[in-house]
Amino acid sequence: MGTTAGVRWWRFGAGVLLGLAFATKWSGLYFIAFFGTMSLAFDVAARRQYQVPRPWLGTLRRDLLPTGYALALIPFAVYLASYAGWFASETAIDRHQVGQTIGPDSVLPLPDAVRSLWYYTAKAFHFHATLTNSAGNHHPWESKPWSWPMSLRPVLYAIDQQNVSGCGGQSCVKAEMLVGTPAMWWLAVPVLLYAAWRMFVRRDWRYAVVLVGYCAGWLPWFADIDRQMYFFYAATMAPFLVMAIALILGDVLYQPGQGRERRTLGLIVVSCYVALVVTNFAWLFPILTGLPISQQTWNMEIWLPSWR
Known part of the structure; x- marks a missing residue:
């Protein structure tokens, strides 16, 4: 099954950066899952290259926990740390929901602040999850993922065609559009x-x-x-x-x-x-x-x- 590869600091750094991505936008969670899986696949490939018997079993026994620590626990800790200002505030939105909207009892013995954060994020997630086309929500510049690779439907952030000067002509336009080159x-x-x-x-x-x-x-x-x-x-x-x-x-x-x-x-x-x-x-x-x-x-x- 081979031995462990020792401390790989690049994974620690990757975990911190993935945590920052997750804290910036929840879709960063996808990168944690994809890169975590890829990291384990690389471990299997490395063991095969060195002709280690049973490379999959060796990876599960030797590398799964270190990878989980670096690419799962560390990102989650960074995500929680990004809410330091929210935890420290007494007036942050939904900061004290335990005992109000949330009951005092909990299935897991979590601190009230963490339970309030879960309520806050779950409410935000529910809002975005229900913002669907079938519910009648439409936007003139929305697009679907099959159009993204070729930037077929960009986003027009702003446009002004009234009383705009500075283009050297009589009819000027100022527009800001997100479009790929x-x-x-x-x-x-x-x-x-x-x-x-x-x-x-x-x-x-x-x-x-x-x-x-x-x-x-x-x-x-x-x-x-x-x-x-x-x-x-x-x-x-x-x-x-x-x-x-x-x-x-x-x-x-x-x-x-x-x-x-x-x-x-x-x-x-x-x-x-x-x-x-x-x-x-x-x-x-x-x-x-x-x-x-x-x-x-x-x-x-x-x-x-x-x-x-």
Whole structure:
């Protein structure tokens, strides 16, 4: 079954960061589950690589508890610590619900403050869980997760077309829109397929990490498709898309044993693509930041009917 791998401080750091993600948005819990599972899978793979007998059993006996401590208990502790201000306050919302809305008795012997926090968060969760389309809740800029990888339905945060100046014309527009740079986001499908091929066929752990992170930010939202959702939920997918593209560009730029001409061609391809991304982002910059532009430019910025 092998031995333990000792203290792995990177897991401790990952646990702290995952806890911060969970404290920022509850969907960070998905990342805890996905990365915790991936970490155990890596332990199994490492034991197999060193030809350790019964790698699955060894992982369960040697690695399950340390992984649970680093990637479950630590994130939960960080999550609770993020409510330090709420715990310290006497006037925070729902701070003293025990004895009022909540009865004094509890199935588990938890402090009153923790029980009040559970009530507070459960109430917030119930509000969002019932904010569904079937209940008659609709928003003109809502979207479903199948549209997020290619940024097919962005979010218009604000727009002003009245008495706006500063664009050098008579009819100016100021708009702030959350939209992905097409030069990157429109490549999401082939990028993900290539990453999956590298992960499952070539056994490339780098792509495995990226793909697991991307899926953690995307797949769980399909579980309750009736909920109101928006493209800004895909913010957690963006870093992993960027990392996947960077890995692919690295493969294009360099392969072992390649000749000088191949390296030169790879450098040209990568440079042209990076220049395209920068140019594309610069073109969208006015509607990402709310700079005044002409009505004609505004119409040119909207590339798809679904962006309106």
